[in-house]
Amino acid sequence: MEFTLTELVARVEAATKTYGHGAGRVSALDDVTIGIPAGRFTAIMGPSGSGKSTLMHVMAGLDSVTSGRVFLGDTEITHLRDADLTLLRRRRVGFVFQSFNLVPTLDVRGNILLPFELDGRRATREQSEWIDHLIDTLGLRDRLTHRPHELSGGQQQRAAIVRALATRPDLVFADEPTGNLDSRTGREVLTVLQDAARTFGQSIAMVTHDPIAASYADHIVFLADGRVVAERPQSTAEEISSFMLGMEAHA
Structure with a gap:
């Protein structure tokens, strides 16, 4: 699935990420080139150990690549200093986590407004x-x-989604956002993310291993063993499951 650079909100080029040395060396990303289309809901899929979480962390500037290049929009973040990365994440990236990551001492309003407080400004x-x-x-x-x-x-996750969307970030990363929710609440959360992209043009990248969750996305990237093996448009949970089984059969 081809997108021009102007249609991509984030991308990596020939990204490699390795951990350890010698016999214990592990390659989490192996020469990955992939982009997240702007204004779309993208699912990054793969089994445990496929590199999907590493890819998200690298794209979000939470981890660095061993080699290759990383861009957020037109900004190359590959070699940015920690202080600059922190500022960039605060102003241009939102996060939704499986464990919600709400501050327990703040009420819902305080949690929602936290990105503005951390940036030393008030909401316009x-x-x-x-x-x-x-x-x-x-x-x-x-x-x-x-x-x-x-x-x-479900209410905690909804509060986390409002917090992630509050600053109208360039890109929201969602890491297994329905992992701690029952199926009905999970569907509600996925519908919210889907609507954020389709109605408001919010760019979202969701890491998941769940075919049902991935079926809500407009664009699906499949990883295996640190490599991108396929990209597909929106698909049903059954089609995604079948494709995943085929990947495993050929592994």
């Missing part, structure tokens, strides 16, 4: 209107003064 009027829209869309209006331990898992 336009951003505040956007946040209010997200809060109402995700049914959190009557939970704003509750702390994380007073919320269900």
Whole structure:
């Protein structure tokens, strides 16, 4: 599936990531060139050990490549200093984690506004209107003064999604976002991510091993043994499962 550079919100070129030395050397990424299309919901799929989480960490500037190049938009982040990477992530990247990662001492509103607090600024009027829209869309209006331990898992994940989207980041990374949720709540969260891309043009990259979760995405990247083995447009969970089984059979 070909995209031009202007259509990509993030990309890696010939990215390699190795850990250890000698006989204990492990190659988590092996000469990977791949891009995340702007305004789309992309799923990065693969079995455990395929390199999908490493790819996400490298693209988000949370880890560095052993060789190759990494870009966020037109900005090459391959050799950025830690301080510059931190600033770039804060202003241009959002994160949704399997474990929610909400601050337990803050209420929902405080957690949502945390990216602005960390950046030493207040939400603009336009951003505040956007946040209010997200809060109402995700049914959190009557939970704003509750702390994380007073919320269900689904409510916590919805709060984390609002926080990730609040600053209108260039790209949101979602790492197994439904891993700790029941199937119904998981579907609700996936629908929210899908709508964020389709309705508001938010770029989202989701790491998952779940074919049902991946079926919500517009674009699917399959990894195995640190290499990209295929890219596909939106597919059903059954088609994805079948493709994954075929990958394993040829491994």
